[in-house]
Amino acid sequence: MNEQNLFKRLLADDRGGQALLASLAVIAVALPILNLVVPASSALHVSTYTVALFGKYLSYALLALALDLVWGYCGILSLGHAAFFALGGYAIGMYLMRQIGDRGVYGNPNLPDFMVFLNWKELPWYWHGFEHFWFAALMVMLAPALLAYLFGWFAFRSRVTGVYLSIITQALTYALMLAFFRNEMGFGGNNGLTDFKDILGYSLQSNATRIGLFLASVLALALGYLAARYVVCSKLGRVVVAVRDAEDRARFIGYKTESYKLWIFVFSAVLAGIAGALYVPQVGIINPGEFSPLNSIELVIWVAVGGRGTLYGAIAGAILVNYAKTYFTGALPDVWLFALGALFVLVTLFLPRGIVGLLRRRRMGKTAPTNLVNSL
């Protein structure tokens, strides 16, 4: 089978990826069983809260994967990637808002509560269509893609690179945050979108729906990983790496480097949008805080901790750092920002290749190959 071959080819030389997919398969089977079958009194029982938490980590992992594609493979340090994540989240949030129907506080069948509150008489034009799931699902991908395309087209064409590009991406997400904070934008202003009731007719409160969303996250991450791996292994992926290492040389050889960068940037934005769409129903809220520059930068540290340019490293980093965050903010809330700050400094100083780099170096002994030395 052709597909079989493709699958084998993608993972043949990728032990990290094999381990990742294997562990994803394990938790996809184990967690639902431990949640639904094992009785609540048992020590092995996994609460629905934990399932949702894992679902959240997995959507973060998909976001980290998206950033790793542009940062690790193309050298574009985007400090605004959470903007694409939030856009995807808003798109699904709008669908969920429309699903509430007349069950809101004001009982208005057409308008979400916050619009009634603002005395709006009818739905703004850009809210039309979001009552259909397929439309919202399309928008989850199209909205981030469009933003990434416009932004990338301008930025890459005029050859804005390095720290300049990082700062503009940060300004982009900052501007979006300010915009979404405005009530007039029609996205719920400060409070964002929340109070969701159900998705595709299933109640968001029920265990089964939670498990379903969790499985969807597992599936999306696995497919996302394979897709990213496919891109990286393709000829396009090689050119992208060439652009990262020597953009001028790649250009002189005859590649239109800006097209390659634009393509990978848009693809990454779509992945981030899907991650956002999985995230929002599981946490039950989306607000402009998701656009804050701090979120985007935290995302960068996930990837840096895991090890950039490896894909599975980014996923491991996202899950590890977020697990630590959940633990610290629960147990020692004051310490978390100290720990995060120290993490930034220590990882950049001592672990430029992240945990994956550390493991590889240990496996290969003292003879660290040159291609692992920092190339940015």
Next chain:
Amino acid sequence: MHTPLTFWRHLRIAATLLLIGAALAPGYSARAADATSPPNLADVLRGLTVSSFMQKKAASDALANVDDPRTLVLLKALLSGHLYYRKSDKQVLVLSPSGDAYAVRDAVSGKLLGSSDKDGLTKITINNQMRGSLREAIARRSLYSKDRRVRLAAVDEMLDNLTPHAVGLLRTMRESEKDPAVLAKIRTGLALADLNHGSDAQRLAAIHVLAGGMNQTARNRLRGLLRKNPDGGFVEGNATVRAAARTALASIERRIEFYTIVQTGFFGLSLGSVLLLSAIGLAITFGVMGVINMAHGEMMMLGAYTTYVVQLMMPSHIDVSLFVAIPAAFAVSGLAGIIIERGVIRFLYGRPLETLLATFGISLFLQQLVRTVFSPLNRAVESPSWMSGSLQINSALSLTNNRLYVLIFALLVFAALQLVMKKTALGLQVRAVSQNREMARAMGVRTGWVDAMTFGLGSGIAGIAGVALSQLTNVGPNLGQSYIVDSFMVVVFGGVGNLWGTLVGAMSLGVFNKVLEPWSGAVLAKILMLVLIILFIQKRPRGLFPQKGRGAEG
């Protein structure tokens, strides 16, 4: 040239006060302290401590005629019921509420005797007749006060309530008044009076006078002339007067519009000065080392908190605290900068993106440090008395002192930095390293040392910016974060490694933002600014004033 002069005067006063170590009491006691026990003020006051209103009236009239600067304050205290006497020795006291108790001052010397409640004190009561004559006396004394601001305020108050008596006072005052601003106010008042009661010729002349000013009362009066009765006819019968009023009103409004534009410009420059202060340190570190210091905002935060701590240490010398805080903030932030450079950034040269992440970590760390040490809440930094208030140029244009001083301060910092960069050995080495690091090293410049010093200098200036910011906004752990994106925009817009670019960039962004604000709202103006800068970068990736020469390629 009025402003710099007052600034220097304040500076001199502050320095003198610092030298003699005098406790800074409010103006009242300071003014009273220079003349010790004048002839008969105490005797006149003693005349007030009787119960007969007849005698009290005589005493208050006598008080009104005592030629002493203190009497105005005492007359006002008497009118507002703040004048008391001690039952035991009939000493007259001025009480002013402070917190739950009252601050008690001796009426003659103005010395602060401490705070107390009203036990053992009797209020000096007054009747309506006295009240009337007191008001008149206060008005008269204010009108002839030596302080032009007191005179201005007195005339201003009269404009709202033009009794025939007040008009008479104004008329006599017109003869002797020298100050042009006060004189203009008096003319406005007399013109308003003429407009009410004069002949047609007088009224036309009055309208002509009013057209030259921008007084709010005058505008309302002119508008009143153009109003219609319910039956459709004009309130004002005379068509010539109406036409004159219409042109006068139009010319007043044109002038007000002009001053509104000037005011917007000032607000823009003020915002620009804040941007300049926050961006200028960044311009140095970014320009010289190509290092993005995400902790730059936190250096500003450290400066602002240093101001707070300095004020805590010298609570009774708030007026001079800023002059201590500026060098202290420079030292604290500069030192922090050097430590960061030696401890972290040194190892990351040539890896700008990594530096960005590491310094971001440092910024998180510092924010949390401040939260732990001080508290997550905003801290109140007091403004010295000379920073409060505003410079009233005319009724349509007033410039708040704190913004004015920050603007001047920003320009001074800029000039000082230019001097350091152009005239000192350090500046020369810094420029050399920023243009061509390798060559500079080959010529014997210790680039490591220059890097540390540059970083210290840039951070120190951020600290100074923090002192200025503490006077304009809240001092909290997030102070730095809110400026970091803006200051990067300024540096990127102005062009890296060029201080003039930073100046022009900051000022034009500030003005542009304030011009946009009225028709788009503050948030949208900011968004538009960001979008415009993003588009601008596309056109000119190296900013308004790109660095020239070989260094520019690197």
